[in-house]
Amino acid sequence: MKLTGAQILIKMIKAEGVDTIFGYPGGAVIDIYDALAKQEGLKHILVRHEQGAVHAADGYARANKSVGVALVTSGPGATNTVTGIASAHCDSIPLVVFTGQVPTGLIGNDAFQEVDIVGITRPCTKHNYLVKSVEKLAFTIKEAFYLARSGRPGPVLVDLPKDIVQTVVEFEEPGEISLKSYKPTYKPNKKQLNKVTDLIQKAERPVIFAGGGVILSQASKELTRLAKMANIPVTGSLMGLGAFPGSDPLWLGMLGMHGTYRANMSIGHCDLMIAAGVRFDDRVTGNIKKFAPGATIVQIDIDPTSIHKNIEVQIPIVGDCKAALKEIIHLMEEKNPAGLTEKRQEWLARIREWQSAVPLKFEQSYDVIKPQYVIEKLYELTEGKAIITTEVGQNQMWAAQYYHFDEPNHFITSGGLGVMGFGLPAAIGAKAACPDKMVVDIAGDGSIQMNIQELMTAVESKIDVKIVILNNRYLGMVRQWQELFYDKVYSSTNMENAPDFVKLAEAYGATGLRCTKPDQVSRVLAKGLDTKGTVVMDFTVEREESVYPMVPAGGSITEMLLV
Amino acid sequence: MMKTNSYLLSILVDDEPGVLSRIAGLFSGRGFNIDSLSVASTAEPNVSRITMVTKCEPQIIEQIKKQLHKLINVITVNDLTDKKYVQRQLALIKVNAQPDKKAEILRIVDIFRCKIVDVGLAHYTIEVSGDMEKHRAIISLLKPMGIIEIASTGAIALARENGK
DSSP, X not given: OEEEHHHHHHHHHHHTTOOEEEEOOOGGGHHHHHHHHTOSSOEXXXXXXXXXXXXXXXXXXXXXXSOEEEEEOSTHHHHTTHHHHHHHHHTXXXXXXXXXXXXXXXXXXXXXXXXXXXXXXXXXXXXXXXXXXXGGHHHHHHHHHHHHHSSSOOEEEEEEEHHHHHOEEEOOOOOXXXXXXXXXXXXXXXXXXXXXXXXHHHOSSEEEEEOHHHHHTTOHHHHHHHXXXXXXXXXXOGGGTTSSOTTSTTEEEEOSXXXXXXXXXXXHHOSEEEEESOOOOHHXXXXXXXXXXXXXXXXXXXXXXXXXXXXXXXXXXXXXXXXXXXXXXXXXXXXXXXXXXXXXXXXXXXXXXXXXXXXXXXXXXXXXXXXXHXXXXXXXXXXXXXXXXXXXXHHHHHHHHHSOOOSTTOEEOOOSSOOTTOHHHHHHHHHHHXXXXXXXXXXXXXXXXXXXXXXXXXXXXXXXXXEEEEEOSBOHHHHHHHHHHSTTOOTTOBOOSOOOHHHHHHHTTSEEEEEOSGGGHHHHHHHHHHSSSOEEEEEXXXXXXXXXXXXXXXXXXXSOBOO | OOOOEXXXXXXXXEOOTTHHHXXXXXXXXXXXXXXXXEEEEOSSTTEEEEEEEEEEOHHHHHHHHHHHHHSTTEEEEEEOTTSOEEEEEEEEEEEEOOGGGHHHHHHHHHHTTOEEEXXXXXXXXXXXXXXXXXXXXXXXXXGGGOEEEEEEOOOEEEEOTTOO
């Protein structure tokens, strides 16, 4: 069968089970777009900025538990993907990004719209390729998908010179991928796992700390089972929210800089920490010298570089979270230790004390809307079942604190890189993957303006996303730091000069709703969620509300600012 | 300040464009140091060997080795530091050779079993092959004569058989 490089590309993407890709055309990829128009089965969603394509592919990958795909042109199209790629790299999200490139003969000549995107993205991709011959195209694409989804997942970039996608070649089905230099360890060492079960039996104050790795390896069921059978309370990183049911009594809430008091205190006082799929980010650990000082730490991670990187651990386990947790459960069942439930009562009682001493709280006044209140109402109205994406800053932290996730793959946020402008395109991607789900972007007035153009994508593609703007007319998180640590010098964080988001929504053909009074919040939310199509809900909230509790940067996580 | 040690790593990589820049980028991006680097193909097709000397604190070397291994094009990372190995590096040293110093230079060349590879009216260029110790020693002896310039390779090394 004779095919062009462009046709091979489409064929290989389909073979990976991807049904929707996100992209933006240009000169170097015009042949691919021509081939896209002449095929069926692979849907293309036209974004309005290439950054949006990568974030949308990210949202798609997370909601769909599969690989997300973006397609952009060379030069500026390619450079516009870098933020999205770096975000996916930090959060270990499987993406394959296809960039156009000038024809092979022009590479290195500073041609029009030429950029060395392979060089630029080398440190922020799991791997990347410049395809130099059409014979290698099919195999390279297959390998790119394999690398993106296997081991510790991540973004892979494939740079496609224009002449390669134009060339006609006899298509040959690529063989199995076998890389001598890349063999992720899935199966954990059993000896180490045996030590874990012993530790669980002996521990008086154990805690499980779940991260994004649990969600990526689809190990939530196993994690929940282990926590319940051994009666161990569970906390999570931002990326780990949803790995354990947020409404379960054993759930401690999020850990870290804006974690709950009880989660941070539990880590400060535990004697055993089972860390699964986490990398001990500084936002979680605070001062590492004072992080879990009395604990034996077990760390399960598929990536050996995550182990001993920031934190010394006593029991490192390299392997897949799901496989490791399954095996620990199996060993626990074999040993069938008695009395674990009774043994933990004192510890759990102490945690309950911390919870009642310092719960997450806010006071909703009569006249001004509290941002937390909006999220609390959103949680009630969606019965906790919506897929929530966020932007970055206060909106993200309040979403993490006040929307309780019972299921994995329902909280989609740019965790590691912290990209403002992530939430709207990610919501579009998530909705494209799960059309039957309610998808809500919780945004700030600053962040939403960073990729506001994607409203047009949502409207045009009839992808119903709901956007909740917590509008305080500040860059709230930076303002909060300025208030606390910079003598209230609100340098460049005042955003009073903002567009009218209702009119802006209408200009894009979406529905815009405004809410300024606390007693209207439920009504506006209900109306927005019920309205067909893309809806922007603009909530005028308390201008100087701050996210609490808070650990000042570099402080111990048990020393929190509470109000 | 933790004590830093010198480590000798022997790394097999896919012989593909960009591999060296992936490795160099890893070091610069994470703040690791490269003291010396030497790259060439091996007997196996499409496989190159990189021999690298890096100075760092003991716990950092573990991270360096793991990060290197994580690169898709890196096949194996062998830390030779605490193993038995043979190590060589090659240097060309151009040294002032005034008439009254020529005999002494030749004596040094003889003692160190080096070779004179270029001779001028007032200089010798000496080829030195050996481990880093030998290089340091001969350079310190030649310094008083006036070293004009030096070109040196990075270290190369292989583990000794039965050298575990």
